[in-house]
Amino acid sequence: DAKTTQPNSMESNEEEPVHLPCNHSTISGTDYIHWYRQLPSQGPEYVIHGLTSNVNNRMASLAIAEDRKSSTLILHRATLRDAAVYYCILHSGGSNYKLTFGKGTLLTVNP
Amino acid sequence: NAGVTQTPKFRILKIGQSMTLQCTQDMNHNYMYWYRQDPGMGLKLIYYSVGAGITDKGEVPNGYNVSRSTTEDFPLRLELAAPSQTSVYFCASSLRPAGNQPQHFGDGTRLSIL
Secondary structure, three states, rough: OOOOOOEEEEEEOOOOEEEEEEEEOOOOOOOOOEEEEOOOOOOEHHHHHHHHEEEOOOOOOOEEEOOEEEEEEEEEOOOOOEEHHHEEEEEEEOOOOOOOOOOOEEEEOOO | OEEEEEEEEEEEEEOOOOOOEEEEOOOOOEEEEEEEEOOOOOOOEEEEEEOOEEEEEEEOOOOOEEEEOOOOOOOOEEEEHHHOEEEEEEEEEEHHHHHHHHOEEEEEEEEEEE
8 A cells, every 4th residue: 555644743823724734755656656645543534535626515624635635625614622642544435345544643733 | 424434443352253344325426445554544445345245355465254145235354363463454335446436445444363
């Protein structure tokens, strides 16, 4: 599996935007970039995914570099409920069924 | 809006006991997965299923068994519990295994083996 690199932790203030970076320099052409988050004592929650173009949904935006070697998850206005571990995962699907979770980025949101 | 439901939420077992972790989904997904998460670590795939009657091993299958008799249910069986199986277990499902399909997770079963 292609590897992703994320900062161990980040801190933000409530109602401010948050940009969570992810490097994936060995990404292949068939890899989708997925983001999941895990709130304390809960299962991972799907946030967003994309292949080449930037993506928006009700939870967040995903900005993908033109060379696809990095991406950024954008939370437009952080709330206390966004405090979680955020995982950036590459997933090509097909016969590769598993999602490979690294250690992710622990996001702390200050009131 | 149930999604993926796991029971029980917590369980303590003695070494050598057996138990079944239940997982059911109401999204009519063919693909289902069992992961375990050890403290401070990422998730590791134990077993997966591509449809009723079809299962296969993931990264860490030793000490576990699964069955898939219906689309909705994918139970995980521990036959002889060992301390190394103390972990949080997550069940997930997806419509297809393709890279553009998200996996939907349950809230987990926290299992301690003493």
